[in-house]
Amino acid sequence: MKIIITGASGFTGQHACQHFSDARYEVIAITRKSEVEAKNCEVKYCDLTNQKAVLELIKATKPDYVLHLAGQNHVGDSWEDPVSSIQANMMTTIYLLDAVRKECPSCKVVIVGSALQFDVGNIATLTHPYSLSKTMQVLIAQSWSHLYGLNVVIAKPSNIVGPGRSNGVCSIFARKIMNMEQDETEQKHLEVSHLGVQRDFVDVRDVVKGYDVLFQHGKPGEIYDISSGINHSLGDVTMHLKTFTDVHFNVKSKQYGEINNPSPVNPEKISKLGWKPTIPFSASMKDTLDYYRNLS
Template sequence: MNQPPKILITGAGGFTGRHACRHFSQAGFDVTAIARTNTPDSQVKVEYCNLTDQDAVASLVKKTKPKYLLHLAGQNHVGQSWLDPVSSLENNLLSTLYVIEALRHEHPECKICVAGSVLQFDLNDLSALPHPYSLSKTLQVLIAQAWEILYNMQIIIAKPSNLIGPGFSKGVCSIFAQKIADMEASKADQVLEIDNLNVQRDFLDVRDVVRAYEILLTKGESGEVYEVASGRSYSLNEVVSNYRKLTAIDFEIKSRVNEKINTKLDLNPAKMMSLGWKPVIPLESSLADILNFYRCK
């Protein structure tokens, strides 16, 4: 009888990590969830590890010897990166280096998917560097790509767009939903404050993204970068309009800026779709699920 393939999922206690653990467990993988403190929701094996501790990472990899690694761990908040840039670099860059290097020594045949970011910048134009978070994610991906070339490792880069969906998240759709749920419970003023309603973003449900990660690990080509996105931008005004349809609260909107912004779609999911993936959860369903999540909290 064939044993289910082993997969390590780092950052398993985070927003995407919790969904990933649930998805891969239901898909028949032998999941080991790696977390620092938060415990994943799913009934999977959990290993607690500080990924910035090289010796601890080496011991973990030696113990588990996974067939696949989905590397989601890191510091993913732009504001926090301004306050503590060193910690952001440690958590995004060193953790990636330590886990990949441990796999190189202990289990080099492991196939790895590293989650990059839409906020990476072009290394050929340092003047375009917007914040320390962007620097940390750009260098993280550079390290992963370098180890794929230098040591012939099986490493794929996923570049996801703005992830949304049920669960605790610091994303704008979750912030709106939590405020509306508080309004419904008479815990907040019926005012939604937004910087600019005309800002546009490519939103993608996290449950579609974890499906994409499975496809990348099983079908993706080593050394490639796959952009995981819906391929369509929505303004925050459209997001708010959808939330209005989901609540009886007639909330007021206060927008600090109302300039029209022309937003270019930076992500092209064509390569990802060539592997047989496509997003299936519409924005309206994602927003409804997010709002219902916060209503129950």
């Protein structure tokens, strides 16, 4: 079976390409200009904000599956350039889905949303342009499924961690610790926004397996949370990382006091399809740290 993976050079994209290649899919890795490390993939370069280029891509490849990972995923950048964020997240999704509608309407598509989507019934829950762009992306996916009968499923992963290049907080901490290990002049401390901040972290390798399950069993138009179901604080993150290094470092919190943390994200819906997380949080932290060590 032929699968197109957009955002193939990104953190999750690299893992997805390797997973589906190992599972004997014919993988077409889509990137705008970066390299794709995964083996046994056909790499194609395409600017997904170009509607004509997207249509030509789908027409030429006629995929059985599309995993749409490409987009802008930085909250700070969305404040600086909201239009680009909307183009990268919403418009690329429209172009892909409409190309699928025209050229291969039986293709199954998984669109990857975000845990930072807001409640469209309450504008007060909108906190940044990134949230707007991802919420609109999901609405477009559901709308094309409803209006045109496309087989589109929406995945909503929680905070993705694990080995690979990522701008997530766990990777930032791991890179800092690796620098401490390699450079004796590096300051031996981590700065944390608030040690009590809690998030649901799920390993990237488990997430990619979840996307595979959604291709096989996900229902069109439905949204599936992919999560561990367990919250970990940033204090937990630093303590886990400390156990995997001989470097003694201090942790400095920029803020103190109570904080309102979200409840753990329940993955019950996708669990009913046969998926469950298998990689413990401690293993994710160790593998992340080892990844950056191996780069040095």
